[in-house]
Amino acid sequence: MRDRTLWTWHIGAGVVILVLLGLHMAIMHLDQSLGIFGTPGAEPVEWESVVARAGSLFFTVTYVLLLGAALYHGFYGLRNILLELNPGPGIRRLVNVGLTVIGLGLFAFGTWAALAAPGAASMAMGG
Amino acid sequence: MESRGHPNRLGIRGWVGGGRWGFERYLYTLHRVTGLGLLAYFVLHIFVTSSRALGPEAWDQAMGVVSGPLFMIGEYLVFAAFAFHAVNGIRLAIIELGYAVGRPIEPVYPYATSVGRQRRLARAALMIAAVVALWGGLDFFVLA
Numbered sequence: 001m002r003d004r005t006l007w008t009w010h011i012g013a014g015v016v017i018l019v020l021l022g023l024h025m026a027i028m029h030l031d032q033s034l035g036i037f038g039t040p041g042a043e044p045v046e047w048e049s050v051v052a053r054a055g056s057l058f059f060t061v062t063y064v065l066l067l068g069a070a071l072y073h074g075f076y077g078l079r080n081i082l083l084e085l086n087p088g089p090g091i092r093r094l095v096n097v098g099l100t101v102i103g104l105g106l107f108a109f110g111t112w113a114a115l116a117a118p119g120a121a122s123m124a125m126g127g
Numbered sequence: 128m129e130s131r132g133h134p135n136r137l138g139i140r141g142w143v144g145g146g147r148w149g150f151e152r153y154l155y156t157l158h159r160v161t162g163l164g165l166l167a168y169f170v171l172h173i174f175v176t177s178s179r180a181l182g183p184e185a186w187d188q189a190m191g192v193v194s195g196p197l198f199m200i201g202e203y204l205v206f207a208a209f210a211f212h213a214v215n216g217i218r219l220a221i222i223e224l225g226y227a228v229g230r231p232i233e234p235v236y237p238y239a240t241s242v243g244r245q246r247r248l249a250r251a252a253l254m255i256a257a258v259v260a261l262w263g264g265l266d267f268f269v270l271a
Contacts (some may be wrong), residue, residue, distance in 0.1 A: 011220055011223065014216050014220065015220075017213075018213055018216070018217070021209065021213070022213070025206065025209060025263075029202075029206055029263060029266060029267065030262065030263065030266045031266070032266045032270035032271055033262070033265065033266050033270060045190055047183045047186050047187065050179050050186060054179065067173070070169055071169075074162070074165070074166035074169060075166070077159075077162050077166070078163070078166060081159060081163070084135055085135060085138055085139070086134060086135050106170065106173055109173065109174075109177060110173045110177065112177075112180065113173075113176070113177035113179065113180040116180035117179045117180050119180075120179065120180050120181060120182045123182065124182050124183045
């Protein structure tokens with residue numbers, strides 16, 4: 001694919017990340033001052049909160065969307081940095097194929113975790 | 128991005144210097160360094176948080192590994208890197224779309240440069256990033 005198209009996606013993914021990672025950071029790390037997502041009596045990283053988010057369709061969908069956008073944005077950025085060093089055609093191909101395979105593998109793994117988490121939560125509660 | 132016909136002679140060394148570069152050039156370096164740091168953290172973060180799919184014991188065990196003051200400082204550095212990379216990214220997108228660079232003018236002395244127009248945006252971006260990073264610091268270390 002042409003670099004111009006990939007670059008446009010990179011910027012588009014950046015906008016998606018800005019919104020979703022902004023929300024993620026606000027929920028996880030500005031919880032004391034904002035309290036946007038509150039599970040009464042539990043910190044955002046406690047299992048109780050994890051279960052509450054895992055059971056929500058909104059969180060599952062946005063996790064997968066953020067995962068894909070962030071992996072694309074990050075690995076495309078890394079590819080830019082590496083290809084800017086003018087490697088030979090063999091290394092160039094290795095970078096292109098290698099980063100795509102690693103990125104897709106991580107996406108598959110992260111998506112599995114997001115989809116399997118509600119099942120793990122209900123099993124833990126004996127359901 | 129390919130650099131066909133324009134060999135990148137400085138390579139990585141070019142990130143830290145190579146001429147009489149302006150302030151924005153160092154924001155470029157910081158954007159890259161924070162981007163690489165965030166990517167490295169993100170890949171680890173995927174593995175650590177995926178433990179939730181294996182149940183509460185696996186989750187608590189994973190959270191136990193990444194707790195303590197050292198990890199808290201590390202997490203805060205990630206938050207600060209996010210604040211800078213996000214706000215500077217907005218600045219880059221604004222400039223990429225052709226805003227805040229000034230109108231094209233005839234090159235008549237005294238020359239007005241686009242960099243002079245962009246600088247206010249760069250200063251504003253740094254200030255906003257600093258405010259977000261300080262807010263995070265307050266939440267991480269004072270209110271927690």
